[in-house]
Amino acid sequence: MKIGKEESRCTGCRTCQLVCALHHFGENNPKKAAIGIKGEFPSPGRYRISLCTQCEKCIDACPEGAIAKADGIIRIDPEKCTYCLVCVDSCPFGAIFTHRDFKVPFICDVCGECVEICPTKALFWKT
Amino acid sequence: MIPGYGSKVLRINLSENKVTTEHTPEDLIKNYLGARGFIIHTLYKELKQGIDPLGPDAKFIMATGPLSGMFLPSSGKFQSGGKSPLTGGYGEANCGGHMPAELKMAGYDMIIIEGQSSKPCYIVVDDDDVRLEDAGALWTKGSLTTEKLLKEQLGEDFQIATIGPAGEKLVKIACISHDFGRQAGRTGLGAILGSKKVKAICVRGSKSIPVHDVNGLIKVARRMYEKCFTNPAFELWQNYGTGSVTVWANRIGAFPTRNFRSGYFELFTNLSGVNMRKQVVVINKACFACAMCCGKYSHTQKGDYDAYVEGPEYETTAMIGGNCALGDIRDVAYANYLCDEYGIDTISGGSIIAFAIECFERGIITEKDTGGIKLKFGDPQSVFALIRKIALKEDIGNLLAEGSKKAAQELNRGAMKFAMQVKGLEQSGYESRRAPAMLLSYMTSDIGAHHRPSWAVTHDLATGRDTPVGKAAKVIELQHTRPLFDTLGVCRLPWIEMGVPVSDYAEAFRMITGIDYTEDDLYHISERIWNLTRMFWVREVPGFGREYDLPPARVWEDRIPDGPTKGGIFEREKVEAMLDEYYELRGWTKDGIPTEEKLRELGLGWVLEG
Known part of the structure; x- marks a missing residue:
């Protein structure tokens, strides 16, 4: 299963970012979300x-071999990651995120x- | 440190070019909660009595609440405040968007701006880095244009509040804009920023907001969201926002029309939420963490104009649509855009324009005053032209920029009857001659004739539209409940429209802060704040009292000419009777002044000590 998106329905409320950060880090902080919302x-007006x-x-881009897919989900191995941020640049969707509190980027799981x-x-389930 | 707060107060003194931070005092939190409470307490304590609202001693405050920016429905509200340049009394405006979450993530509960800059500047708050930048290149630009330019320069992830040319020119109905279409509209606070030469406030924060009990918050927040999702009216709000009020307000004869002469606009179906959606709406736009997305982002095109604007919301549709008799939603949306870009409040703006048109019809204003324009109800060009003239203080716009009360005093010749205001603040979008509790709400609102602290039209429909009996108690109850949301830093709509109970907000407050307050404790604080704002009026406005709570004479002199409330009037004796009951229930004197006993009961004895 993948998560699908329909941008014309997005209202920019950022509730997705709030629950993402709460679920993964237990913190009230949309800046620690593995999903990005940007207004134009x-x-x-979208x-x-x-x-x-x-x-x-x-x-493919990670020079350290720190990123792998297991059970259909991409994960970064914090032991191997050197925080070079090549992955962030390589992502065509701008969907790899960083925060100054962490020394490893984070990706949607x-x-x-x-x-x-x-x-x-x-946002919806896409089969 | 108490969780749920940014924990610091940011103080920027422009005269001394000095930035300092203070810890948000614990007793301030415990006695005044946040946002609105922080603002009135700071203004009362820190402003010298009798200062010029546009002088160097004035202060501008932007404040968040303990629930702002948190995981719960519609937590994107903040308050701005100061001594109002428009009314001379307590000035406060509520605004939605993404600013308060950002401000708290930067570590601040409140920004206090003092002194005056010698040249145009904008403030950048980037977590702990706070700096003043030169705004020479932005000065004279529109609010929306300025926000766009600053986002391009600083980054899209900055949250920005701006003023337009009206704020720069100290127009007393100047607003503050944020998030491309949200406004701190009322009481002329944009002029305070203009007087300080602050063009914009730009904020970015990255810190997590501490929470006392995260799992407890998640539990109550999910319950609150679920109440929204399952409410039968949820989809209606998502599709039409406040626009769905337009049809209803006309059906009950409460839609301000032609300067509040009538409560019914014959072209109202053109202005309905459904028609607006069909003609101009592009997307739904939400404030932070809001499921209801009442913001309707629009693209309006007709003849020689083409503009993007958030809205119009109900209030703008009422005050510029009905009240100026514009029967085409595209024209209303364009007028909304002009107000936003020039930076004037659409409620006061619509009211003052309608006032001017009525004065023109009666010969109190002539073409000599308007630069040759014949002002007419129903004429979009009259409205567009007056927005520009007010914002830039041209011709009659220079006088109208002072607000309808001062303009009427100056014009004289019976004009005061047509200035639809209380305490100098123009009345918002409900015709109230046959809605007495709503009328009393306008009369006693603590910023002037605004619906935010108490909105009681449905109470009038349920309990009688012509009787003053029992209205005061309801209005007081509402005045302690609705402003509580403005104190906690959240939107009241999930409560009033989606049925999320106040007890859920109290629980969320406990989970976030760890402060063990009950719902009743919160109401008690709300009453304390209400009485303190009243004492600010008493202190700042010479001779303040009962007379300042009276509505315009149209209420008891002119019968409603048409529509469902045709023939309606609300007699002077009934107005006075409601006030008597209101003062008595509040523990105030017959002149509307809080008694010593009431102040001490609320922990406001310090006010008496001066």
């Missing part, structure tokens, strides 16, 4: 959602918390 205003599509480009809370169904 005043024109054309939100862009940055979300991992499991495309595996980061796996498809837990689905964001899908459950999204008030407008801009």
